[in-house]
Amino acid sequence: MLFLLLSLLLSLLPLTLLLKRLSTTPPPLQKAPLPSPPQFPIIGNLHQLGLLAHRSLHSLSLKHGQLMLLHFGSKPVLVVSSAAVAREIMKTHDLVFANRPRSIVMNKLLYGSRDVASSPYGEYWRQIRSLCVVHLLSNKRVLSFRDVREEEMALMIDRIKQSYSSLSPLVVNLTELFMSLTNDVVCRVALGRKYGERRFKELLGEFAEYLGFFDVGDYIPWLWWVNKINGLYGRMERVAKELDDFIDSVVEEHERGEREGGHEDFVDVLLQVQRENAASGSPIHRESVKALILDMFAAGTDTTGSVLEWVMTELLRHPLILKKLQNEVREIAGAKRTITEDELEKMPYLKAVIKETLRLHPPVPLLVPRESMRDTQVMGYDIAARTQVFTNVWTIGRDPSLWARPDEFWPERFMDSLVDFRGHDFEFLPFGAGRRGCPGIQFAMSVDELALANLVGNFDFSLPVGKELDMSEAAGITVHKKTPLLAVVTPC
Numbered sequence: 001m002l003f004l005l006l007s008l009l010l011s012l013l014p015l016t017l018l019l020k021r022l023s024t025t026p027p028p029l030q031k032a033p034l035p036s037p038p039q040f041p042i043i044g045n046l047h048q049l050g051l052l053a054h055r056s057l058h059s060l061s062l063k064h065g066q067l068m069l070l071h072f073g074s075k076p077v078l079v080v081s082s083a084a085v086a087r088e089i090m091k092t093h094d095l096v097f098a099n100r101p102r103s104i105v106m107n108k109l110l111y112g113s114r115d116v117a118s119s120p121y122g123e124y125w126r127q128i129r130s131l132c133v134v135h136l137l138s139n140k141r142v143l144s145f146r147d148v149r150e151e152e153m154a155l156m157i158d159r160i161k162q163s164y165s166s167l168s169p170l171v172v173n174l175t176e177l178f179m180s181l182t183n184d185v186v187c188r189v190a191l192g193r194k195y196g197e198r199r200f201k202e203l204l205g206e207f208a209e210y211l212g213f214f215d216v217g218d219y220i221p222w223l224w225w226v227n228k229i230n231g232l233y234g235r236m237e238r239v240a241k242e243l244d245d246f247i248d249s250v251v252e253e254h255e256r257g258e259r260e261g262g263h264e265d266f267v268d269v270l271l272q273v274q275r276e277n278a279a280s281g282s283p284i285h286r287e288s289v290k291a292l293i294l295d296m297f298a299a300g301t302d303t304t305g306s307v308l309e310w311v312m313t314e315l316l317r318h319p320l321i322l323k324k325l326q327n328e329v330r331e332i333a334g335a336k337r338t339i340t341e342d343e344l345e346k347m348p349y350l351k352a353v354i355k356e357t358l359r360l361h362p363p364v365p366l367l368v369p370r371e372s373m374r375d376t377q378v379m380g381y382d383i384a385a386r387t388q389v390f391t392n393v394w395t396i397g398r399d400p401s402l403w404a405r406p407d408e409f410w411p412e413r414f415m416d417s418l419v420d421f422r423g424h425d426f427e428f429l430p431f432g433a434g435r436r437g438c439p440g441i442q443f444a445m446s447v448d449e450l451a452l453a454n455l456v457g458n459f460d461f462s463l464p465v466g467k468e469l470d471m472s473e474a475a476g477i478t479v480h481k482k483t484p485l486l487a488v489v490t491p492c
Contacts, residue, residue, distance in 0.1 A: 034069035034078075034381050044071030046219065051475040053214070054365035054394040057081070061395055067379055073219030075101075076384060080391040083402060083426040088378050089370070089389055090426070090434035098435045099371040101388050104215050104224065108233065109207060109240050114291035116439070117299065117368055128284070128292060133439050135269040136190065136296065142442045144263070145189045146341055149447060152184050153454050154338065160459065161491055171464050175484040178308040178451070179301065185447055186300040190293060191250050192265040200246060206239045207294070208302045212477030247290045266296060302478045303363035304444045308451055309485055310361035311354060314409045316461060316487060317469055321411060325353055329457040330492075339453040341446070350453055352414035354445070355428075358397075358421055360409060362430035363478050365394035370436060393429045402427040460490045 037060055039045045049072070050056040057079050061068060066082035080086050089097050098121040106118040116132055119125045135141060156177065164170045183201060187194045213232070217224030227233050254267045270289045277284060315322040328349045333339050344350070370389040377383065398406045404413065419425045422441060423433030431438035438444075455461075463469060464486055472482035 034067065035064040036069040036071075037064055039071050042073070042220065044073055044075075044219075045077075046072050046216070049214070052473055052479075053390075054392055054479070057366070057390065057392050058395045061392065067381065072388075073216070074221075075219045076387045078378075078383060078387050078389045080389060081395045082399065083396055085379060086391055086393075086396060086429060086433070087426040089391065090423075090429075090432065090437070093376055093378065094434035096374060096376045097370040097372050097389055099373045100436075101369055101371040101386075102218065104217050105210060105213055105236070108236050109210060110294060111287040111291040114288045115295035116292065117295055121373065121435070128288065129439065131270070131273060131284070132292060132295070136266045137439050137443050139442055142446055145185075146446075148188045148263075149185055149450055150340060152181060152188070153450055155184075156181050156451070157338075157454055157458050160489055164489070164491055169464070169488045170490070171486055172489045173484050174312050174487055175305075175309050175481065178305040181451060182301045182305040182308075182447060183297075186297055188265075190266040190296045190300070192254070192263075192267065195246075195250075199242075203239055203243050203246070204297055204301060207243060208298060208478060209476060210236050210239065211298060212475065243294065244290065247293055250293070251286075251289065267293065299438070299440055300443060304447050306363045306478050306480050307354070307357060307361075307444065307448050309481055311357045311448070311452055312455075312461070312487065313469065313471070313481060313485055314357055314360070315353070315456075316463055316485075317471075318409055321353070321409070322456065322461065325349055326456045326460075326492075329453050333453075333457050337458050339450065339457050341450060344449050344453060347449075347453060348415060349411065350449060352411040354448060354452065355414045355419075355421065356409060356411040358430040359403070359428060360397060360407075361479070362393045362397060365479055366390045366392055367429075367432045368436070368477075391429070391432070393432075396427060396429060399427070458491065460492050462488045462490075464488055 037045060037048065040047060048056060048060060048070075058081070060070075061079065061081035066080070067085045068079050068081075070077045070079060080089055100113070100118050100120055103113065103118060106113045106115075110118055113119050114124075114128075116125070116129050119128065160170070160172060160177075163172075179201070183204070184194045213236075215227060217227060251267060251271070254265075254271055267289070270284065270292060274284045274286075274289060315325065328347055329339065330337075332343050332346050367390070370391075372383055372385055372387045372389070374385045375383065396402070400406045419428050421428055421430050423429065423431065423437045426433065431441050467486065470481065470483045474480045474482045
């Protein structure tokens, strides 16, 4: 009996071992790390970031994929190069990635990052963003500034016509023209009157240039002194001080009731809010007011002018497209030539031309960087808190899996297309999306559409004799042409 029992147990032993092996939980599989190019000690991948960062990161994404991890010094940086990952960042995990990274440059230029674009996510940011949207950038407010836009557009057209002579071709610096136009519009709606002094425009240019400066001290903190020694911080602080003095004088004019113009401007609104909330501890203090004013200029002047510059550059490269656009505009305008905003809705090809320009030349090709506020997962990868995120909308706009003939200027792709730039279509994000998307889209487009329609409706354009069109880009947070855009302008 014992022998039989022992034999039975021995016969069951292989089955028992097999069942034990099957029931044992296998060791967890190791997650694949995020794709990442090799890095050097201390600097990480900083050496791979060229002057045109969006192009450098585009090249890296072709090797390492739509989502890759870089290290800029000690900081982890996530680079997003596809619509699918952009949706994860700006929609699925929008709140997690709603913060802004600390920036020495922004702190020096924008009153300790008290503006909308660079301030950290939180109650202060929500309040000042609401102020800007409601009192300057809402559809209702943008419509209320229609007279300002149309008046400035008419002045621009008249200046060109008065400069024209049939005896010699009129060569116009379109880059300068567009920056003056957008500056004048923003000045009137934000400050109540135009400030066209040359030094003021020079300061704004320097200010915009420094905003796009890549500061090594943000990523390798112990090297912060380098830009102090080479004088960069000193030059930056000089520009900030001169702009601060100018804005102080504007605010004091408003406080004394000496402003010009009949409409309530943005400074009036900010001062009123400041007075109403002074007793309740509102965060809208004097420096906040000045930071918001600078924000409006940085975004409203620089990016809006950049779009017009690239639109006309592409039209000069493609004369048949320019002619098609002129035919649409002139047919709607008829003999009067002056285009009003009511007529813009009848110009689908004009809107398609602007969209196609935004696809190929987004004003801020990497958007403003975000930062994760806690640990999370994106596309199955673990992302640590305080990881910076650069979204390369320049790459997404040229993705051959999303766009036919991706490198070609072809406005017809947007005719009868529902794809738009307002943050719902993640293959087309020139202004970002989600909580930190640009709130000034309507403001910018109202200027760009009206300016383009009036220019092509009133004038013919060609390149100066012997001149070739330079498509090189200048480095900066907003990407302009490297050389000014010059064109021969002839009244039609």
